[in-house]
Amino acid sequence: MTGEVLAGRYRLERELGRGGMATVFLATDLRLSRPVALKRMHPGGGAGRAERFRREAELAASLHHPNVLEVHDYGEDAAHGPFLVCEWVRGEDLRALAEKLSPVPPEAVLVLGWELARALAAAHARGIVHRDVKPDNVLVAEGGPLKLADFGLAALEDQERLTSTGAVTGSLAYMAPERIDTGAYSPASDVYAVGVILFELCAGTTPHAGKGAAHLVAAVMTKDAPPLTEVAPGTPEPLSALVAKCLARDARDRPRDGAELAAALEALLQREAGPPSDVTREFLRAPVARATHWRRLRFERLLEEGRGLLARGEGARAAKVLNAALTLEPTSAEVVALLRERPRRSGWRAGAVGAGLVLCATVGAVWWSQGTEDARTPRSTESPSGKSAATGERRPEPTIPASEPAAPGAGPDTRETTREPAPSHASEAPRTVEALPPAAPTTNGDAEKAVRPSPPIARPREPDSTKRAVSAAPTRPVTATEPPGATSAPAPDAPPARPALLKVTARPWAEVFVNGTSHGYTPRMREVSLPAGTYRLRFVNPLCDEVEQEVTLAPGETVSRDVVLSPRKAEVLIHAPAGARLFVDGREVGIAPLPGPVVVEHGRHTVTARRAGAPPLQREVDVVAGRRLEVALDVTP
Incomplete structure (x- = not known):
C-alpha cells in the first residue's frame, strides 16, 4: 500500500485507521506538496453506494468553519473506487485526549463541549445533521482547534445498517432515542450525542453503559440518565443540569440545535473559568498542564x-x-x-445516639404497653391474684404514692386512681374498649410487639363481670376508616376483589398514560395491574399522533390493547430558482416558487430542481415528523 498513488495525485504514506466502510491513510498531495488525510472506501457496494458517498462528500465540503474538518477533494480511482481527501490534523481524537486528562476537570469539559457545539451550530445552520457525533469523530489538533470530522460517511453507514440488518449498531451509545426507535434525524439528535460525550468526559462512562446492546436500547428508551452530581461528585450543578437537558428522551426538551447548546456552554464557561476564547486558547495550547x-x-x-x-x-x-x-x-x-x-x-456518635434512641424506645414502649393495656382491659378482668383474665399473666403492682396510702382491702380501682389524678368521669364505664382495637399480648417483656398494632384477636372466656363491663362495646373492632363509636353490623367475610390485568403493546414506542398518570414506556412496560373499573388510556410518542382509548376492566379480567400510532406528516419548504420544476423523490410537486410547503412522510427524501439548459439541483434531506424543514436549491449543495 505504501507509495501507491491514487488518481495520479495522492501518494499513500501510511495507514492511520480502518473502519467498517473505509480506510484512512496519511497521504501526500503531489500537486500542492502538502500532507492530507485520504479516506478510501472499501471495494464493493455497487454504484448506488458510490453515488451516495459522492453526494455526502459534496455536502460536507460545503461547510467552512474552524471547528469542522476541511474537505479538500473527492475522486474516484479506477482500481480502488471512491475516496475523500480531507485536511490532516496532527493530534489525536477526543477519546485519546480524555484518557490523558482523566479525570477530566469540569473546565476542560466545558471547553471541549463548547468547541464541539460550535461545529454543530455551523452544520445545523446549513440544515446538515451530522448523525454520528462520538469521541472518535472529534479530532483535537496540537495547539488547537478541535475539529468535527466524518460528515456524510457516518450517515451512509447508518442507512446501510438499517436497510440491510434491520438493527442499528456501531455508535449505539451516542444515539438519541428517536434514532433508535424510528431512525429520525434532527439537530436535537446531535445535541443528545454531545450530552453523552459531556457525561462521559465527566464520569468516565456513558450514561446507560450496561450489559449489551439490548440492555442499552431498553435503558435509552425507558430511563432518564443518572444525575452527574451523583455519578461524578464535584461536578458543578449547572453543568449537570445542562447535560441532563441534552439527554432528555423527548427531543423537544433538549436545546434546539448546536447554536443554542453553544450559547449555554459559553455562559457556563464564562462563569466557571473566565472569557471563553482566552480559556479555550490556553487550554488547547497545553491541555495536560492546564x-x-x-x-x-x-x-x-x-x-x-x-x-x-x-x-x-x-x-x-x-x-x-x-x-x-x-x-x-x-x-x-x-x-x-x-x-x-x-x-x-x-x-x-451514631452508636451513642442509636443506643439512646433504643433505650428511650424500649422504656417508652414498656410504659405505653402497660398504660394502654390498663386502659384497654376492663378492670373487672383482673383476678384477685393480680393476673389478667385476658392474658393469664401477672400484672405489675401499681406504685402507690407515700402521701396517699392504700386503704385496707382497697381493690384495683382504688390502686389505679392513686397512680395519677383521675378525671371527673373516672367512675364511668371504661370507654377505651370501644375506641381502640385490642392489642396483641406482650410476652417475655417484648416491648416491640407491644407497640405494633395487630389484628383483633379472640379473647379467652372471661368471667361474667367482664362480660357486663364490655357489653356496651361493639361486637367487632373499629377499623381505622370508621369513626370511633361506630356500631354498624359487621359485614360478612368476603374474599377481596382480584385486580384486572391490562396488557399493552404500541408500535412504534409510546408512553402509556392511564387516567392521566404515566405508567412508563413500551416496549419495557407491557402489563398494568388495575382495580376493576373504567379507565382512559393515552399513548404518546412525540413523532406520532396521540391515541386515546377507553377500557372497562372486570375483577380478575385480562384485557389486551395493541395500538399502532400514525407518524405525523412532515413539511418541506423548497426554495429554488423561479420557473424550475420541483420534484420530491422523483414525483413532480410544482413549479418554483411553490405557494406553500410540500407534505411528506417522516424520513429521508430527495429534493430536485430542474431547469432547461442547466444541470439539476439536488439535495437529500432528513425530515422529522411534525416539523417543517426549509431546503434551498438556489446553488448546488
Whole structure:
C-alpha cells in the first residue's frame, strides 16, 4: 500500500485507521506538496453506494468553519473506487485526549463541549445533521482547534445498517432515542450525542453503559440518565443540569440545535473559568498542564469544603465531598486521614445516639404497653391474684404514692386512681374498649410487639363481670376508616376483589398514560395491574399522533390493547430558482416558487430542481415528523 498513488495525485504514506466502510491513510498531495488525510472506501457496494458517498462528500465540503474538518477533494480511482481527501490534523481524537486528562476537570469539559457545539451550530445552520457525533469523530489538533470530522460517511453507514440488518449498531451509545426507535434525524439528535460525550468526559462512562446492546436500547428508551452530581461528585450543578437537558428522551426538551447548546456552554464557561476564547486558547495550547492546574484548584476547594462539613458534624456530606477530592488526588494523605477520622467520630456518635434512641424506645414502649393495656382491659378482668383474665399473666403492682396510702382491702380501682389524678368521669364505664382495637399480648417483656398494632384477636372466656363491663362495646373492632363509636353490623367475610390485568403493546414506542398518570414506556412496560373499573388510556410518542382509548376492566379480567400510532406528516419548504420544476423523490410537486410547503412522510427524501439548459439541483434531506424543514436549491449543495 505504501507509495501507491491514487488518481495520479495522492501518494499513500501510511495507514492511520480502518473502519467498517473505509480506510484512512496519511497521504501526500503531489500537486500542492502538502500532507492530507485520504479516506478510501472499501471495494464493493455497487454504484448506488458510490453515488451516495459522492453526494455526502459534496455536502460536507460545503461547510467552512474552524471547528469542522476541511474537505479538500473527492475522486474516484479506477482500481480502488471512491475516496475523500480531507485536511490532516496532527493530534489525536477526543477519546485519546480524555484518557490523558482523566479525570477530566469540569473546565476542560466545558471547553471541549463548547468547541464541539460550535461545529454543530455551523452544520445545523446549513440544515446538515451530522448523525454520528462520538469521541472518535472529534479530532483535537496540537495547539488547537478541535475539529468535527466524518460528515456524510457516518450517515451512509447508518442507512446501510438499517436497510440491510434491520438493527442499528456501531455508535449505539451516542444515539438519541428517536434514532433508535424510528431512525429520525434532527439537530436535537446531535445535541443528545454531545450530552453523552459531556457525561462521559465527566464520569468516565456513558450514561446507560450496561450489559449489551439490548440492555442499552431498553435503558435509552425507558430511563432518564443518572444525575452527574451523583455519578461524578464535584461536578458543578449547572453543568449537570445542562447535560441532563441534552439527554432528555423527548427531543423537544433538549436545546434546539448546536447554536443554542453553544450559547449555554459559553455562559457556563464564562462563569466557571473566565472569557471563553482566552480559556479555550490556553487550554488547547497545553491541555495536560492546564487540566492539572484546574484539578489542583478544584481539589483545594473540595478539601476546604470537606473540612468545614466535618467541623459542623455533617459526616455524610463530608465523605461525599472528600471522596470527590480523592478522585482528583488519589495519593493525598490529608484526605485519607480525614476520611479515616470521620467514621470513628460519626460511628461513636451514631452508636451513642442509636443506643439512646433504643433505650428511650424500649422504656417508652414498656410504659405505653402497660398504660394502654390498663386502659384497654376492663378492670373487672383482673383476678384477685393480680393476673389478667385476658392474658393469664401477672400484672405489675401499681406504685402507690407515700402521701396517699392504700386503704385496707382497697381493690384495683382504688390502686389505679392513686397512680395519677383521675378525671371527673373516672367512675364511668371504661370507654377505651370501644375506641381502640385490642392489642396483641406482650410476652417475655417484648416491648416491640407491644407497640405494633395487630389484628383483633379472640379473647379467652372471661368471667361474667367482664362480660357486663364490655357489653356496651361493639361486637367487632373499629377499623381505622370508621369513626370511633361506630356500631354498624359487621359485614360478612368476603374474599377481596382480584385486580384486572391490562396488557399493552404500541408500535412504534409510546408512553402509556392511564387516567392521566404515566405508567412508563413500551416496549419495557407491557402489563398494568388495575382495580376493576373504567379507565382512559393515552399513548404518546412525540413523532406520532396521540391515541386515546377507553377500557372497562372486570375483577380478575385480562384485557389486551395493541395500538399502532400514525407518524405525523412532515413539511418541506423548497426554495429554488423561479420557473424550475420541483420534484420530491422523483414525483413532480410544482413549479418554483411553490405557494406553500410540500407534505411528506417522516424520513429521508430527495429534493430536485430542474431547469432547461442547466444541470439539476439536488439535495437529500432528513425530515422529522411534525416539523417543517426549509431546503434551498438556489446553488448546488
